[in-house]
Amino acid sequence: MVYAHMDINDDAGVGIKSIALKHKANTKYILAGLAASMVGLLAGAGVATGAGITFYAISCGGAALTLGAMIKRVRLKDPGNIWWWFCNNCWMTGGVISLGLAIDYSLNYIEDQSEERLN
Template sequence: MASLPGVAGAVYYPFAKRHTHLAQAVLGFCLAWSIVVGSRAVGAERPWADASTLALVAAAILWVVLFDTVYAHQDLVDDIRVGVKSTAVLLRTGAGAAGPASRPRLFLWLLLLGMLAALALSGCWAGMGAAYHLLAVGGCAASVGRMVAAVDLDDPASCWLWFSQGFWMPGLAIAAGLGAEYASRNGGAGVILL
């Protein structure tokens, strides 16, 4: 039963770009809901009602919206031409307007700030220590911040490069933070950090 919301989102996602500019959020929900399903699978009674779990879900949704918005900029011209909706289409500000002050880049920075706040809240509400905050929150701030600062949203090759790397480093940072927290709570038993 815990997986039903994620399944419903996955069924809707292929049609989302026809109905909403926020298809990236639908995708984010589909992927992030696995946090709730995984929490339930390891014994959490009601992860869908746990503030820490939901904050982690929110962080994951924002992360997906961020890196998929970068991806959507590759197809921006074609998407506008054929009428496909996306956050990139919603935020378009005209040719050559993808500089630091543009709406798309500001949107990416706001997504990053929201993601970092949600990660920090998740850690605080779960009573996680400094290692989690340094590795997960700090690692995401560094890796995703670098992506947002460096990506050229007018260059499809740059968008592809940063999209293809946009989930590896933050994912490793979050996994390292969670792994370090697990190790500190369990005397290092069963955890090997890269």
């Protein structure tokens, strides 16, 4: 939805009915709702897989922070700023989710190895 704002003026000029035009005044509220849904579903995936606290703190918390920062800081009338967030926030959000998954997996693996040695 952020990317759709890059050419919102062109869409209006040629009569394209884009999502950016339709929700122009409410974009950041919609993005906040979508981000909350994404983080909630990510947390639900953690519950379903028995993830540890590290997953929730780093993956879910980090995703909430990076998405929240983007929603707050992106200037929807500045195509250059939109492009920067479009290109970089996928790495920031994806990075913290991946980092949380990797650390949680590593901690579980180490714990399992310790338990096997005790048995």
